[in-house]
Amino acid sequence: MPLDTIWVVAEPAGDSLTTTSLELLTHARTLATTVAAVSWGANADARARVAGEYGASTLYDVGELAGALPGAPVAYALAALAAATPPDAVLVPTSYDGRDVAARLSARLDRPVLTNVSGLSDEGGLVTEHQVFGGTQVVRARFTGDGPAIIVVRAKSFAAEPTGGAPAAIVAAPSGDVGPVGTARIVTSHAEERTGPQLEDATVVVSGGRGLGDAGSYALVEELASLLHGAAGASRAIVVGQTGKTVKPTVYIALGISGATQHMVGMKGAKNIVAINKDPDAPIFQIADLGIVGDVHKILPAVIEAVKTHG
Amino acid sequence: MNVVVCAKQIPDPAAPQSLDAQHNLDRTGKLILDEADTYGVEMALQLVDKAGGGEVTVVSMGSAQDVAGLRTALAMGAAKAVIVSDDSLRGTDALGTAKVLAAVVRRLQPDLVVAATESSDGYTGTTPVQLAELVGLPSITFAKSIEVNGSTVTVQRQTEAGFDEVTAPLPALVTVTAGVVEPRYASFKGIMAAKSKPVEVLSVADLGLEGQVGSAGARQVITEVVTADARQSGEKYVDDGDGAARVVAFLESIKVL
DSSP: OOEEEEEEEOOEETTEEOHHHHHHHHHHHHHEEEEEEEEOSSOHHHHHHHHHHTTOSEEEEOOOOTTBOSHHHHHHHHHHHHHHSOOSEEEEESSHHHHHHHHHHHHHHTOOEEEEEEEEEESSSEEEEEEETTTTEEEEEEEOSSSOEEEEEOTTSSOOOOOOOOOOEEEEOOOOOOGGGGOOEEEEEEEOOOOSSOGGGOSEEEEEOGGGOSHHHHHHHHHHHHHTTOEEOBOSSOBSSGGGOOOOOSEEEEESOOOOHHHHHHHTTOSEEEEEESOTTOGGGGTOSEEEESOHHHHHHHHHHHHHTOO | OOEEEEOOEEEOTTSOOOBOTTSOBOOOSOEEEOHHHHHHHHHHHHHHHHHTSOOEEEEEESOSSOOHHHHHHHHHTOOEEEEEOOGGGTTOOHHHHHHHHHHHHHHHOOSEEEEESSOSSSOOOOHHHHHHHHHTOOEEEEEEEEEEETTEEEEEEEOSSEEEEEEEESSEEEEEOTTSSOOOOOOHHHHHHHTTSOEEEEOTTTTTOTTTSSGGGTOEEEEEEEEOOOOOOOEEEEOSSOHHHHHHHHHHHTTOO
């Protein structure tokens, strides 16, 4: 018997919703009779159209946040909605704001939250799957007790497929006074210049880890990525694995990366993996199609030269 | 300005890891300070320095049999540590951990709470913000930099596109990403001083949280642990000058070049 109701936290992306939100809406349809999206931002009509196309019948709209970080106001709206008519589960995308929303909702409802979920099925109740130890083992878990299950799902765990459904009905979500916890404000937004494909869409991803050392070496990672028309998969801030960044490129080139557990979960879906590391026992070699034990500072410049002159 | 840094002692990530019979991470071996927490400790020390007064307190939960990891933070310059340690905490989930840490933060009344974005062992990534909600603090996650001016904290917060400048009034909670600052190495003097710095050990009863935390409060159960579809390793070579050529040949074979 399917579940009754699942809500999906549907993050705005321009006039649409993020890809992970669409993946969650798609999967929620297979689990529950009724799927609703909970969203925020400008232009609710456009978001309701997209949410409907992916299977939501209702879009609970928190509205514009006037510069507030979404975590507190969206969690408060969800908690107020759940107090009236609790859903069986709330699915949340793994993202910068998604984890904030899930964490605040969890504390407010006094319900646990399961994160880093990469599989979700109904087996007489929801069963979540989590990859641990670099994806070598899968933990399966269930919620106990009453109240909604709060589940934070990694990107690319499910495919996003439209149903061609009608626009979701827009229902204004209660906003109310969030109080001191809602006082974090975005003052300005800065976009960093980016050339080449987005990390998530790139067919070639080149990543550099701690074994690479200084920032100068990181420029070489970016150079190789650019020469191969790919994306650089790690910087000091954006790292594959962290924040649930998941990539599935044709080839993933890991330079000086030992293979920490989050990192492995984020990239082991690559079709091919090339690893260069000076430590012959680095875990990354257990999953690499081609492993080179050696000094990345010598090999990387030589690879770049060879690719440049490649005819 | 007084800053609390939430820190976790974890099994050395470089050592093999396993789950015990109760599906909890095996923590019986040597524990170290999570490297992810060294960034928060360093950032907190710098903020207190800049403010010209106050101290850094490290707050943790877990076994107090071995506090070498907390001593690492004290050796870096933190003034004292508080660890909540209790047999009844075995099996505590992220929300339960947040309840325990929140009880300590309420006692200490800091101006700022700093935590890592996620731990390197469990990487649940929700405990800090759950703590903020329980204490009633605004939170800013994924900080690339933190500045405090008077009673306002200003953070460069990582976003998909770049970063946002985000402000919040103190008291507040901020989570930091790796690389936010370069953690200092403890000096010999620091290591010696750390030995006599106070490490307060509290029980669940001390915090009045009996029955609310631990596996009884977790309300989630691991039903099974299965081996994932293994990804076969391919060929591994020790570079003897032909490493680059092998990489290029491989890229050609899969038609990336």
